[in-house]
Amino acid sequence: MKILAIETSCDETAISVVEAKGGIKNPQFKVISNLTLSQAKLHAKYGGVFPSLAKREHSRNLVPVLQKVLEQGFEDHRFQTPNYRKITSSKLQKIKQILKREPELLEQFLEFIPTIKKPAIDKIAVTYGPGLEPALWVGINFAKALSEVWSTTKRIPVVPVNHMEGHIVSVLLAQNKKIYKKIKFPAVALLISGGHTELVLVKEWGDYKILGQTRDDAVGEVFDKVARMLDLPYPGGPEISRLADQARNLKPKIKNLINFPRPMINSPDLDFSFSGLKTAVLYHLQKYPAKTTEEKSLIAEEFELAVVEIFLRKIKKAIEQSGAKTLIVAGGVSANKFIRSEIERRFGKEIEILIPEFELSTDNALMIAIAGYLKILRKSKTQKNIKAEGNLSFN
Ligand code: KG4
Numbered sequence: 001m002k003i004l005a006i007e008t009s010c011d012e013t014a015i016s017v018v019e020a021k022g023g024i025k026n027p028q029f030k031v032i033s034n035l036t037l038s039q040a041k042l043h044a045k046y047g048g049v050f051p052s053l054a055k056r057e058h059s060r061n062l063v064p065v066l067q068k069v070l071e072q073g074f075e076d077h078r079f080q081t082p083n084y085r086k087i088t089s090s091k092l093q094k095i096k097q098i099l100k101r102e103p104e105l106l107e108q109f110l111e112f113i114p115t116i117k118k119p120a121i122d123k124i125a126v127t128y129g130p131g132l133e134p135a136l137w138v139g140i141n142f143a144k145a146l147s148e149v150w151s152t153t154k155r156i157p158v159v160p161v162n163h164m165e166g167h168i169v170s171v172l173l174a175q176n177k178k179i180y181k182k183i184k185f186p187a188v189a190l191l192i193s194g195g196h197t198e199l200v201l202v203k204e205w206g207d208y209k210i211l212g213q214t215r216d217d218a219v220g221e222v223f224d225k226v227a228r229m230l231d232l233p234y235p236g237g238p239e240i241s242r243l244a245d246q247a248r249n250l251k252p253k254i255k256n257l258i259n260f261p262r263p264m265i266n267s268p269d270l271d272f273s274f275s276g277l278k279t280a281v282l283y284h285l286q287k288y289p290a291k292t293t294e295e296k297s298l299i300a301e302e303f304e305l306a307v308v309e310i311f312l313r314k315i316k317k318a319i320e321q322s323g324a325k326t327l328i329v330a331g332g333v334s335a336n337k338f339i340r341s342e343i344e345r346r347f348g349k350e351i352e353i354l355i356p357e358f359e360l361s362t363d364n365a366l367m368i369a370i371a372g373y374l375k376i377l378r379k380s381k382t383q384k385n386i387k388a389e390g391n392l393s394f395n
Pocket residue numbers: 010192193194195196219220221223224235236237238241331332333334335336337361362363
């Protein structure tokens with residue numbers, strides 16, 4: 001089965017085409033085409049994602065991204081002019097209705113779609129939450145419009161996908177068949193991204209329960225805010241990570257005398273809190289402004305260490321409480337090398353650890369295709385009226 005997947009929940013416009021087979025016991029995936037266009041540079045001057053700008057950029061970029069994805073994945077996908085395929089007037093009316101809030105997207109859609117042949121896809125998967133609602137809507141409406149124009153007697157259904165399930169199942173891609181057989185349930189997933197910090201019990205694919213989550217800021221958000229305090233560009237995660245690595249590699253090693261709190265590290269539950277850590281960095285900087293790269297790198301190093309120590313403690317507790325046999329770590333912040341290596345060092349001997357490839361840690365459409373396939377296999381009823389759900393959650 002070929003799935004075209006669309007992801008627009010935040011500041012990445014991403015589309016992929018994936019061939020999936022094997023069923024729930026042995027899912028296998030082949031990437032046919034995949035592209036992610038990041039808007040990060042545009043949002044940088046706001047120090048974070050600006051929702052209406054994200055929506056506008058998705059509207060502008062979806063058609064060009066689709067065009068490249070089809071070029072990559074399907075040779076001979078274009079009609080030779082003037083063999084345009086006209087969109088029938090009844091379909092045209094529906095598409096105009098679906099895309100009425102995205103005039104720029106509608107215009108590009110009507111220009112581009114008649115110039116291409118319908119690609120050989122069976123389903124369209126699209127992120128419907130959680131995320132920024134205006135941004136999610138663009139992706140959903142685009143998916144609906146493509147389904148409308150490409151459905152013949154054989155319908156091409158739109159499958160709504162939970163972005164966080166996408167992050168969890170992203171571990172299935174690179175490691176597919178071989179590792180999949182080794183996955184033993186239950187698993188515990190630590191999902192760490194710009195919008196989320198949660199520990200999720202995965203009883204099996206599709207069965208998720210939140211065991212604990214942040215009570216205030218998400219960890220990625222705090223990485224971004226601390227980076228901003230240090231005058232580093234957005235997104236701040238990779239910048240902090242680079243600086244902290246520098247501090248760790250300093251020779252001769254400078255003893256890091258900075259000491260930030262580890263909020264809720266000893267709490268009996270599996271919840272997190274990061275706003276106190278963020279404020280501690282702020283107060284520290286008010287007292288001792290960091291001017292040199294070295295001063296900044298020591299702050300980054302201690303900040304990362306505080307985050308890692310909190311994660312290690314909560315993961316241990318989650319494994320003990322749930323009897324998990326597999327640990328999954330996913331979401332944008334899992335791209336952090338220090339976090340990855342410390343988790344592997346601490347738990348590698350006692351539990352199977354799955355972390356997605358670096359490129360699959362941050363938002364992408366491959367994970368949406370995979371989650372879409374697993375959802376199709378669960379045979380959940382096809383939803384007709386898909387709506388953006390900004391606060392979509394597992395529980
Ligand atoms: O999953 P993601 O791409 O988008 C959301 O769903 O939020 O996560 C983005 C977050 C940003 O906060 C970014 O700073 C963080 O992931 N991030 C990192 C690293 N790379 C990205 N955080 C720490 N270290 C990194 N190397």
